[in-house]
């Protein structure tokens with residue numbers, strides 16, 4: 171067998187295409203949208219390379235047009251979860267033994283497929299299934315996932331290259347074994363890139379996977395699986411099942427071979443999972459790796475020296491892109507009294523120009539929220555705000571689910587800095603503003619830091635460098651991704667490794683070496699070239 175020390179292609183961020191009128195990519199995307207809408211599909215589970223169907227067919231619809239059927243997915247039960255674990259365990263040794271360069275090659279090929287022949291298809295599936303506009307789909311399903319794949323391959327090689335020193339006469343080596351057992355990838359609805367990254371990052375390091383996506387992301391998960399198969403991911407390495415969360419959890423968290431969970435989703439679900447794993451700890455062969463990136467109550471903190479228009483733009487984009495359904499979305503802002511009138515005028519003017527509607531109309535900046543449960547939850551927060559004497563609705567406040575789950579981008583102004591919507595994650599297009607005395611900057615930051623249990627993303631705006639430095643220090647633990655004079659969303663793989671602490675997760679930074687290290691179990695090997703043949707120390711010879 172030929173071998174060598176291989177370098178992988180140097181990763182660079184995938185360019186974001188413009189989808190401008192008349193562009194080739196726009197035409198291709200429009201064609202992919204039309205083709206997807208025209209044909210109902212039957213989406214199987216994938217277990218050990220088998221396409222598994224059941225009698226339990228569940229409809230999939232665009233959130234912005236809930237009467238249209240895109241197709242059905244086949245819902246499984248606990249027996250399918252058990253079969254997926256068996257398939258992952260059966261595929262394990264061949265996959266773990268495969269030369270790393272072949273694993274790298276498979277995932278680099280997946281990146282190329284997504285950048286080229288599958289780009290329009292994965293973006294169209296994300297636009298229809300998750301109601302993302304063309305730009306939001308492009309930065310997620312195409313670019314971010316391509317970046318995850320390419321950069322993770324590079325980080326994998328850097329991990330393998332890290333080796334210890336060796337004293338004369340010995341050779342020390344560290345090998346990076348995959349975890350014993352299987353890895354459970356449990357993924358959210360809101361980013362196709364995250365749904366793809368959670369199973370592939372662990373698989374890249376030699377693990378085999380049971381993947382359970384959110385029901386509302388299955389339509390695009392099916393395209394990802396098609397890409398994985400075409401890229402050459404062997405049967406059984408990534409097994410995709412559609413079951414309820416508790417059904418998956420009951421089987422997986424009771425299994426002796428459960429090796430780790432790669433989770434992204436809400437804080438409540440993650441805390442429940444952690445507790446269950448703790449209660450079952452004696453059942454497992456190893457201590458399972460627990461990686462979870464969860465919710466946020468992301469902030470924009472504004473100093474009196476800021477530019478009001480820059481702040482307003484950060485609010486308009488940071489709070490409302492993808493209907494505020496980003497874990498990083500700005501959902502509370504602290505505005506100094508000297509700037510409020512201007513910031514308010516600019517934000518209200520921006521919102522008046524937002525167009526809301528289906529993703530197939532490329533002129534729409536705002537689309538629908540993901541499903542009825544989410545719509546009702548957001549509407550209840552808005553109703554609560556309307557009824558509260560402490561809150562004024564500055565913009566938006568209306569909603570309508572007759573055709574799709576549409577919620578107007580909504581700006582609330584509160585007199586109470588601890589009002590519910592300043593503390594709780596809403597996960598929708600709602601931001602709450604608290605206007606503070608412009609001379610109370612330090613005290614307001616202390617208030618911000620103690621208002622919510624989360625610490626995911628946050629921004630400081632200011633032209634006064636002393637104020638920016640003060641905020642950077644005071645808010646050190648308030649966000650895992652901290653932005654200066656920028657909105658708190660839009661982290662790019664390889665540039666701003668992403669994740670938060672406190673209630674927001676284990677901060678293992680998706681798309682970084684830190685994350686990949688969680689999916690290996692290092693073994694240190696010491697080899698002695700000429701072993702001693704006498705147990706005595708030299709000084710034991712003579713008195």
Ligand SMILES: NC(=O)c1ccc[n+]([C@@H]2O[C@H](COP(=O)([O-])OP(=O)(O)OC[C@H]3O[C@@H](n4cnc5c(N)ncnc54)[C@H](O)[C@@H]3O)[C@@H](O)[C@H]2O)c1
Nearest residue numbers: 357358359383384415416419435436439463464465466497
């Ligand atoms: N920090 C991050 O990087 C990040 C990124 C994206 C989303 N998020 C968070 O994800 C949430 C939105 O996504 P979501 O609505 O899909 O989250 P969710 O927690 O509802 O679901 C996530 C996954 O867990 C499953 N699940 C739900 N209940 C379960 C249970 N009891 N047992 C086992 N599995 C269960 C779901 O089916 C889904 O696959 C928000 O809170 C958001 O902040 C965080």
Ligand SMILES: N[C@@H](CCC=O)C(=O)O
Nearest residue numbers: 496497498659660661668
């Ligand atoms: N990484 C994304 C958020 C992912 C969570 O939903 C961002 O930085 O905006």
